[in-house]
Amino acid sequence: MFQCLTRCIAQESKLFGWLTTLYHAWVHLTGNDVYIACKLAMAELILSGCTTTSDHLYIYPNDVTLDDSIRAAREIGIRFHPTRGAMSLGESKGGLPPDSCTEDEAACLADMRRCIEEFHDNSRYSMLRMALAPCAPFNVTTELMVKAARLARQYPGVRLHTHLAENQEDIDFSQKEYNCRPGAYIKSVEWEGPDVWFAHCCMLDDNEMQQFADNGIGVSHCPSSNLRLASGIAPVRKLLDASVNVGMGVDGSASSDSGHLLQEVRLAMLLQRASGSAEAMGAHEALKMATEGGARNLGRDDIGQIAPGFAADIVAWRLDTIGFSGAGQDPISALLYCTPSIGFVDLSIINGHIVVKNGRLQTVDLQDLIKEHRACSERLCKYLPDWWKTGSRP
Template sequence: MTEKRLYLRHADVLATVDPQGREIADGALLTDGPRILKIGTTAELDAWIAADPTRAPTRTIDLRGCVVTPGLVNCHHHMYQSLTRAIGTGRGLKLFDWLKMLYRVWAGLTPDGVRVSTRTALAELLLSGATTVADHLYLFPNGCRLDDEIDAAIGMGVRFHPTRGSMSVGESAGGLPPDTLVEREDFILADSQRLIERWHDPEPLSMLRMGLAPCSPFSVSTDLMRQSAVLARSYRRVGLHTHLAETLDEDRYCRELFGMGPLAYAESVGWLGPDVWFAHMVHPGADGIAKMAHTCSGVCHCPSSNMILASGIAPVREMIDAGVRVGLGVDGSASNDGNHMLGEVRQAMLLQRVGWPGFESDASRFSAREALKLATLGGARTLGRADDIGSLEEGKAADIVAFRVDGLAHAGGQGDALAALLTCAPAGAWLSVINGRVVVEDAQLVGVDLPALVHEHNAVSRQLLVKAGLA
């Protein structure tokens, strides 16, 4: 239930990530339903509330020992992959080989599998600070529908950006996925339209916005890319999302098949603009960075996935400096094996400091505060939502996370508690508020029997692996 007026007070540090970058010691925040009503020091808000009885909070929570941030924004995920963690990644497979191995496992996915994996992935994300999640579900065997994921996500209370993924070019036509996992393009477009009209909410503070997401240049046709863009743009605030420039193998594939690199191909099918965000973008090239900045196209950086699959290091520093909209994502749970959003913030910070060809290692290349901004306001901009989420400002959505920094992992970090949150071992959310509703309290998910969920998830996972001959 959304609190009428929730008063959060005595935070050690309240990091607003607003245009002034305010960090308020002994910070406080009062909500009014789904929006933030007032921000300041605890003394300021105590006096402001006392001056008018109608401002009295309906609930007050003491945040001594906590750092408060905007809710973290996860811009790219494949939540169904929670069912198949550590398969292939432990062996050191690269992307194409990893996909080919796992497609035969994912062919056994069921609607129950979609629902339980969605709840499991979201539980982990919520407990690690995420409040807004974009997911990319692109295969639909055995009667699976995107509606199965959406229903499960609504029940978890997350601000959700589901994208209707698709694969239409199978192995027999030169694509990567097996023919059994591709769909007819007329059905893909019809179902995409159905989902937009059933679920999409373009209004401010929306809890669910749709996107269309052909999986990648090596799994859909040029025609489907073009028609998906036309369909999305016939509605208001429907996003466009796909994987792009993730590996050098993809670059070679695009040049051999289309006679151009991945980003040039995207431009040729109308896939650049403020409604587009690409997952990964590890190999954009200098011209590609300039093109994305000029067209206001977005990028979701997935550092752990890019490392575990040896895809490379995305030039996030260069993209941000050029003016590209860049956010952060954990990517699929089988190409990261974790859903820890705050942990991903730390990985992004560390990875940008490491050298790569043409760039020497530089510890000053990416600060802790820049990493936090990447995961909050950066993610909001990437999803086209900087107007209502991504920072703690009066009038914006009451999406707020508090992390405890008074325990063992942060002992000795009191000189800069905000930096300690991001440089020390990743913490879990102690409190999470989404749209004015408390969804995590005292580090526990509200209304979720977590042991029962894990037990159900593992049972479905084992069934999937047994069916594929892997267990």
């Protein structure tokens, strides 16, 4: 979520070039920057139909703590699964990020335990559950991956998350540094289990997809980011057909440049149909992936459906608007096929509390938040190198 402060940067770069450009700004993040960014990102998600989200905060410079994002979630009223991320493998050790963006591994693990013990609530209808999330194979050590997995499994309901098989650069790094593909890598670091979900997974092969299915591993599909960074198109149809659980994500708001969840679901549906089959994915299946699939990725059996015994999380759109006109035969599908897919919700109820009413957020002054957010963004972006417009690092 912190990435929404640095949108539209390195527009012609792939993943690694994009990251090495943005690290220059991100190393100057403060706790207040993260708090403001998270609150704005959460507002955008809520207005686009999201009631429950996770966030991968993996950089902790200056006074940044996970507490900053948790405070934002509690104030705005979203159901939240924060992840205590980490980067420990800097350039001097063969990793991608500069050393200034990394942390000592012992300190990471100590803070992971603190966050679990201070914030994790595994009760039914919980508004906050924790996950641990070493960032990616190219910026953490195998030792940290193993220790994080063992730590998470000491606490009921704490899950594991990271990026995996995002693009060919990602695959090439794993083969060079670890002499294996992603499937063998996650097995070697003890991340092969039903308490794990990975972002992206554009480059999984058939054997790895079956490995995911056999071990109950979930995937968070982030189509806009994958297209923006030229990473590829995740094989969602094949994953679902192999019985792999798939949910939806908006990824970081500096690679998708948006946090509009419903728009991502629409794009996911259309991308699977790009293969030439109009039956590859329909609106109802895509929406089920975003609701029930997302809940399963988070290990939840109390959200994702409007049904007896489930949390009171409900969103609604007015049907008497221009985007729905003429689509009255199937208003549910119209959410994705028609222009309401780029509109905002008219009503959002989260855990029984009205958070959006008549299209307006009730828990935050959006204009004041945008003003604060723009000020934080302008300060951070001053640290970007002169070559950011192309992302071609000299």
